[in-house]
Amino acid sequence: MATVTIALPLPVLPEGWAGEKDFKSIGQLSAATDRNIEPVGPHFLAHARRKRHKRTFSEDER
Amino acid sequence: MSAESDPAQRVAIGISFGNSYSSIAYTSGEGKAEVIANEDGDRQIPSILSYVEGEELHGSQAKTQLVRNAKNTVTTFRDFLGQDFKSIDPTPCHQSAHPVPSESTVAFKVRDTEAEEESTVTVSEITTRHLKRLRQSASDYLGKDVNAAVITVPTNFSDAQKDALNKAAKEAGIEVLQFISEPVAAVLAYDARPGAQLADKIIVVADLGGTRSDIAVVASRGGIYSVLATIHDYEVSGIQLDQALMDHFAKEFLKKNKSAGDPRENDRSLAKLKLESEAVKKALSIGTTANFSVESLADGVDFTASINRTRYDLLASKHIAAFVRLVTHAVEKAQLDPLDITEIIVAGGNSHTPKVASAVANAFPETTTVLAPSTSPTAINPSELSVRGAAIQASLIQEFDLEDIEQSSHPMVTVTPHLSHAVGVLCISGEESSGIFHTIVDAETPLPVRRTAIISTPREGGDVLIKLVEGLRHIKVTKPEPKPKKEKSEDDDEDDSDEDESEEEEELREKTWKIGNVLSEAAVKGVKKGGKVEVQINITADLNVNAIFREVGGKGGVRGLLSGPKVTQNGSA
Numbered sequence: 001m002a003t004v005t006i007a008l009p010l011p012v013l014p015e016g017w018a019g020e021k022d023f024k025s026i027g028q029l030s031a032a033t034d035r036n037i038e039p040v041g042p043h044f045l046a047h048a049r050r051k052r053h054k055r056t057f058s059e060d061e062r
Numbered sequence: 063m064s065a066e067s068d069p070a071q072r073v074a075i076g077i078s079f080g081n082s083y084s085s086i087a088y089t090s091g092e093g094k095a096e097v098i099a100n101e102d103g104d105r106q107i108p109s110i111l112s113y114v115e116g117e118e119l120h121g122s123q124a125k126t127q128l129v130r131n132a133k134n135t136v137t138t139f140r141d142f143l144g145q146d147f148k149s150i151d152p153t154p155c156h157q158s159a160h161p162v163p164s165e166s167t168v169a170f171k172v173r174d175t176e177a178e179e180e181s182t183v184t185v186s187e188i189t190t191r192h193l194k195r196l197r198q199s200a201s202d203y204l205g206k207d208v209n210a211a212v213i214t215v216p217t218n219f220s221d222a223q224k225d226a227l228n229k230a231a232k233e234a235g236i237e238v239l240q241f242i243s244e245p246v247a248a249v250l251a252y253d254a255r256p257g258a259q260l261a262d263k264i265i266v267v268a269d270l271g272g273t274r275s276d277i278a279v280v281a282s283r284g285g286i287y288s289v290l291a292t293i294h295d296y297e298v299s300g301i302q303l304d305q306a307l308m309d310h311f312a313k314e315f316l317k318k319n320k321s322a323g324d325p326r327e328n329d330r331s332l333a334k335l336k337l338e339s340e341a342v343k344k345a346l347s348i349g350t351t352a353n354f355s356v357e358s359l360a361d362g363v364d365f366t367a368s369i370n371r372t373r374y375d376l377l378a379s380k381h382i383a384a385f386v387r388l389v390t391h392a393v394e395k396a397q398l399d400p401l402d403i404t405e406i407i408v409a410g411g412n413s414h415t416p417k418v419a420s421a422v423a424n425a426f427p428e429t430t431t432v433l434a435p436s437t438s439p440t441a442i443n444p445s446e447l448s449v450r451g452a453a454i455q456a457s458l459i460q461e462f463d464l465e466d467i468e469q470s471s472h473p474m475v476t477v478t479p480h481l482s483h484a485v486g487v488l489c490i491s492g493e494e495s496s497g498i499f500h501t502i503v504d505a506e507t508p509l510p511v512r513r514t515a516i517i518s519t520p521r522e523g524g525d526v527l528i529k530l531v532e533g534l535r536h537i538k539v540t541k542p543e544p545k546p547k548k549e550k551s552e553d554d555d556e557d558d559s560d561e562d563e564s565e566e567e568e569e570l571r572e573k574t575w576k577i578g579n580v581l582s583e584a585a586v587k588g589v590k591k592g593g594k595v596e597v598q599i600n601i602t603a604d605l606n607v608n609a610i611f612r613e614v615g616g617k618g619g620v621r622g623l624l625s626g627p628k629v630t631q632n633g634s635a
């Protein structure tokens with residue numbers, strides 16, 4: 001998948017911002033919806049391979 | 063193991079098998095799908111068999127038999143597969159061999175041998191014979207014995223229907239590697255074109271076929287497809303469009319031939335009227351006028367007439383409007399807005415009709431691309447979308463063991479959590495009220511997913527804030543300022559109602575974002591002037607987020623881990 005390019009600038013870090021190792025976790029994702037993906041096309045085949053062999057994206061690339 | 067299921071021995075093609083037409087295609091060594099013409103030179107082969115003195119005719123040759131030999135001509139049978147007689151609608155077969163109940167299935171009574179008496183041929187057997195002919199045409203063309211196929215079916219084809227089709231194909235010497243759904247095959251046909259760019263899209267496949275309309279809303283995310291909603295309708299169909307023309311020409315005929323009978327009231331006349339009306343409809347897809355010409359249409363009277371496209375559009379407008387309503391309903395059913403639709407693939411044979419494509423386009427904003435021959439010069443022939451998709455899928459899986467293919471299609475693999483909202487960053491400001499959301503991963507993306515974004519920084523660089531949030535798509539509607547009422551005479555007021563819609567000020571509808579859950583903040587410090595920040599997000603199937611933030615070309619980077627909502631496990635006791 002191509003990289004997303006975002007032309008709008010990121011905000012300046014507010015004065016006094018602090019986070020452990022520069023990161024602050026705040027919330028979590030909303031619950032996901034279970035759906036069927038179609039077993040069709042080259043990208044599905046890659047997905048199926050990862051899922052059946054319990055591999056991550058980077059393991060799959062090795 | 064039989065030779066047929068040995069992947070090394072396979073010669074696989076794609077087959078689209080419709081109630082009206084079928085097509086065959088293969089994928090060449092260079093990965094290009096090619097639709098195969100049969101011995102009659104047809105790429106859209108009528109799904110029709112006809113028996114004359116024991117000889118079997120197929121395709122176009124069988125179709126012409128509808129005039130003289132309708133009783134022994136079998137049409138429109140695909141949807142009958144795997145169904146019992148009580149659940150089928152036999153209407154499309156009124157002018158050909160009638161379906162009859164036969165044990166638990168449907169059959170046709172035809173004289174398919176030289177003998178006087180009719181035989182009862184089940185829909186499975188008819189399908190086998192039809193598929194044998196398709197297989198033979200493909201084998202002749204390829205010079206190799208075709209023995210396997212990917213076949214397209216509608217999204218609402220039941221397991222019983224697939225089972226019946228699978229068995230019928232096997233009888234025809236075809237190992238079905240996989241059934242894939244028609245709309246998804248259409249999407250794949252476009253995505254597999256050389257030079258096609260992979261992009262996240264919401265696609266509507268709007269298929270106006272011969273006997274039915276099928277609409278599917280498909281999310282395409284990184285080349286993976288999820289069907290969000292479907293609609294099927296058996297009232298809105300090509301048959302209706304043909305009927306509109308049949309009524310038109312029948313009336314014209316009666317006007318000119320006061321003493322002749324109505325061609326719609328005599329079987330043979332009706333068959334001629336129907337075949338020629340379909341031909342006229344097809345001709346009007348390319349030309350702006352077409353000629354209707356039938357020898358001895360009724361009572362021995364020949365009839366020729368011409369019609370222009372505008373007239374046909376008018377005759378068809380009710381049916382086309384009904385089709386457009388199906389398309390917009392499907393979008394509503396998927397809980398989406400027309401503004402969410404990136405692309406509409408207008409599929410099925412009737413999508414050659416320019417008015418079908420333009421009417422669909424008119425119901426959607428200009429940001430929606432409509433892919434049809436009349437709206438896009440690079441559109442794929444709408445009659446060939448399914449079969450091209452099937453041929454591409456066949457080439458992708460033909461070397462796999464059947465068991466492997468089945469396992470991959472199993473819900474264990476295909477049922478997948480999808481993101482409910484987009485995930486992205488706030489630009490310009492970190493305040494939820496004033497920051498501008500930009501998507502990195504779209505809603506409806508199946509998990510796990512990994513995406514990378516490259517984001518600009520303030521002009522002087524420096525320390526930047528990367529705030530990951532959920533974006534909730536919102537449709538902002540701006541009502542036009544009420545115009546001061548002009549003084550008008552009463553006559554003028556009446557005219558107002560027919561005025562062109564574009565003259566009126568329409569409300570403005572825009573896609574905007576509301577901020578949902580805030581996920582995290584990260585700081586990347588000391589970004590150089592003109593530098594960019596790379597954000598890589600990994601979201602696992604259990605909604606854990608693993609992100610890396612770093613200056614492009616810089617060393618190190620900031621790592622962040624977010625755990626997903628705690629799920630209560632079922633049956634862990």
Ligand SMILES: Nc1ncnc2c1ncn2[C@@H]1O[C@H](COP(=O)(O)OP(=O)(O)OP(=O)(O)O)[C@@H](O)[C@H]1O
Pocket residue numbers: 079080081082083084106270271272273274299300301340343344345347409410411412413414415445
């Ligand atoms: N060039 C054309 N212009 C207009 N209509 C066409 C053209 N070619 C085919 N059609 C119409 O398209 C219909 C057949 O479409 P298609 O081949 O998609 O149907 P099918 O999938 O076999 O049928 P069904 O969807 O009912 O199972 C018929 O009504 C036919 O008249």
Ligand SMILES: [Mg+2]
Pocket residue numbers: 080081269271272410
């Ligand atoms: Mg169809």
